[in-house]
Amino acid sequence: MKLKFDSVLRVPFYAHASEEDWNSWQWQLRESLKTQEDFSQVFTLTEEEKSGFQAAKELFNIRATPYYASLCNFSSQASLRKILMPSNLELHAGAQAQLDPLGERKNNPAPRLVHRYPDRALFLVTDICSVYCRYCTRKHFTGHAQAFIKESEYEQALSYLRSHQGIREVILSGGDPLTLSDTQLLRVLKDLRSIEHIEIIRIGTRMPVVCPMRITSELVEAMKPYGPIYVMTHFNHPRELTAEAKSTLNLMANAGMPLFNQMVLLRGVNNHPAIVQALSRRLLYLRVKPYYMFQCDPSEGTDHLRTSLEESEEIQRELWGKLSGLAMPHLSVDVPSGGGKISLVPNFELARSPSGRLYKGFDGVSEEYKNPLNFKAELPSDVAQYLPEWEELKSAKNKDRQAEGQVRYHGNISTTTNIAPNEHTLSQTF
Numbered sequence: 482m483k484l485k486f487d488s489v490l491r492v493p494f495y496a497h498a499s500e501e502d503w504n505s506w507q508w509q510l511r512e513s514l515k516t517q518e519d520f521s522q523v524f525t526l527t528e529e530e531k532s533g534f535q536a537a538k539e540l541f542n543i544r545a546t547p548y549y550a551s552l553c554n555f556s557s558q559a560s561l562r563k564i565l566m567p568s569n570l571e572l573h574a575g576a577q578a579q580l581d582p583l584g585e586r587k588n589n590p591a592p593r594l595v596h597r598y599p600d601r602a603l604f605l606v607t608d609i610c611s612v613y614c615r616y617c618t619r620k621h622f623t624g625h626a627q628a629f630i631k632e633s634e635y636e637q638a639l640s641y642l643r644s645h646q647g648i649r650e651v652i653l654s655g656g657d658p659l660t661l662s663d664t665q666l667l668r669v670l671k672d673l674r675s676i677e678h679i680e681i682i683r684i685g686t687r688m689p690v691v692c693p694m695r696i697t698s699e700l701v702e703a704m705k706p707y708g709p710i711y712v713m714t715h716f717n718h719p720r721e722l723t724a725e726a727k728s729t730l731n732l733m734a735n736a737g738m739p740l741f742n743q744m745v746l747l748r749g750v751n752n753h754p755a756i757v758q759a760l761s762r763r764l765l766y767l768r769v770k771p772y773y774m775f776q777c778d779p780s781e782g783t784d785h786l787r788t789s790l791e792e793s794e795e796i797q798r799e800l801w802g803k804l805s806g807l808a809m810p811h812l813s814v815d816v817p818s819g820g821g822k823i824s825l826v827p828n829f830e831l832a833r834s835p836s837g838r839l840y841k842g843f844d845g846v847s848e849e850y851k852n853p854l855n856f857k858a859e860l861p862s863d864v865a866q867y868l869p870e871w872e873e874l875k876s877a878k879n880k881d882r883q884a885e886g887q888v889r890y891h892g893n894i895s896t897t898t899n900i901a902p903n904e905h906t907l908s909q910t911f
């Protein structure tokens with residue numbers, strides 16, 4: 482079957498927008514829908530959706546670009562509406578509503594920095610997104626109009642990154658880093674690249690999904706000197722892979738940016754193996770590795786969107802062997818309260834003994850895998866050459882913490898009840 486990528490059909494409300502406007506990311510952000518009145522010009526809202534606006538607007542910001550609203554508007558694509566349409570179900574307490582399910586505020590050593598793993602740090606450069614996804618994990622930070630980090634805080638964050646030599650990888654996130662202007666984004670990339678021990682820069686973004694016109698050939702060219710830059714996209718559904726998204730992904734892949742996708746399993750949106758396989762195969766065809774299939778975090782107001790662990794595992798088991806290893810995303814759950822990621826894999830083991838293990842494969846073939854006879858451990862002869870690097874990686878975070886005398890910073894990431902007013906020395910430019 483030939484894979485098809487159709488252009489987004491504009492809803493009638495945008496029929497008169499010029500091509501130039503429609504294809505301008507600044508126009509898409511300027512014209513984004515934020516209120517019930519805005520949405521009712523584009524969508525025929527159901528009674529339930531109308532009450533959702535009243536109920537949920539206090540809990541989490543509401544926003545959609547004209548492009549993504551057009552993609553979600555048609556009834557055949559109703560499942561996508563659940564991603565952007567607020568619901569009064571968000572106010573239900575749920576099984577485990579957490580404001581900060583990833584425990585980021587416990588690992589917040591400098592403004593807008595989360596340092597949870599030894600060799601990686603998350604840099605929340607802006608809290609703004611062009612679409613506010615109802616399942617967002619970072620509601621404690623995202624969408625509070627703090628925008629680009631303040632100059633003084635930016636310098637503090639850079640100074641932390643400079644002085645912690647164990648940090649090899651910085652993940653730009655937010656909010657969505659690609660809502661920053663080219664000037665702001667390039668400045669951040671340049672500053673990070675000037676830190677010698679930072680090897681990898683990652684950008685986590687949903688812009689290729691909700692506003693693909695953001696990624697221009699000028700931007701991609703200007704980013705090239707700061708590579709390697711890994712781009713983590715966030716497509717959740719095959720319908721989001723439009724002709725426009727395809728062009729954007731091609732642009733980035735042709736510029737040598739490795740592309741990975743992180744999807745979230747969402748009830749009533751994509752929780753079926755048929756949908757996950759369609760998404761994964763299309764992504765792979767467009768040179769995007771399907772990387773994670775996340776269990777939705779128990780962020781506040783998400784109970785109605787979450788799948789059960791059993792359902793997610795069943796989807797994964799169904800896909801196992803039918804999708805190639807390249808196309809198969811890892812099912813992963815973040816242990817609530819900041820316990821880190823755990824990969825879930827189907828259990829194919831039937832029995833084990835010292836001599837081996839008995840497995841039954843995905844299509845029912847069972848056989849024992851036997852350990853070597855008279856097994857004796859043997860190390861690679863050149864391992865010593867790599868041990869210092871390995872020891873350094875294992876102890877990076879502890880050493881850094883000892884060096885700073887366990888001083889932790891908890892004051893920057895604001896909560897929904899304590900939103901820090903922000904003065905911006907570099908303002909948003911859309």
Ligand code: SF4
Nearest residue numbers: 610613614617656687
């Ligand atoms: S784009 Fe990401 S950070 Fe922004 S609302 Fe969606 S899930 Fe949250």
